[in-house]
Amino acid sequence: MEKQIINTTNAPAPIGPYNQAVKAGSMLFISGQIALNAETGKLEQDDVIVETHRVMQNLRNILTEAGMDFSDVVKSTIFITDMNDFSQINEVYGKYFSGYFPARETVQVAGLPRGVNVEISMIAIK
Template identity: 85%
Template sequence: MEKQVINTSGAPAPIGPYNQAIKAGSTLFISGQIALNPETGQIEKDNITSETHRVMQNLRAILTEAGMDFSDVVKTTIFIMDMNDFSQINEVYGKYFSGYFPARETVQVAGLPKGVNVEISMIAIK
């Protein structure tokens, strides 16, 4: 099976030894994205709503680079620092999908990179 590295300047560059995404055959595995603005290099976390929008915009850029969109997403994982933020995150997240929603789990964690409040990873199939 052919594997292809997917990287785009429309999403933040990796901050460790990983890639933004790997496409294996028709399946795209997207690394967890945080609210890092790819143009400024700054974390956008004024509030959980804007932070979640930035995460979803980063994910969209990677999907686009791979020739996909949110309709191709079959699985997501949402990591959050505070389960009290779940409803706001969920509201923003839901706006990026139409029709069928992907399978998903949401977990509260003890810490995330760069002190962010939310990180989301995805699997998509075309």
């Protein structure tokens, strides 16, 4: 199985020893994305709604670079620091999909990189 590294300047550069995504055959594994704006290098954390939109835009940009879109996503993992934010995050997340939603879990964690409130990773297949 051929493995291809996917990186785009339209999403934040990795801040550690990993890639934005790895395509293995027809599957794409996207690393967790946070609300870092690739253009400005700044976190977008006005509120959890703004933050989640930026995360989803970063994910969309990586999917696009791989020749995919949200309709190709089969699995998402959402990490949040406060389960009280779940309904707002869920509402924003849902706006990026049409038709069938992927499988998903949402997990509350003690902390996330750079003090963000939400991080989302995805698996897609085409």
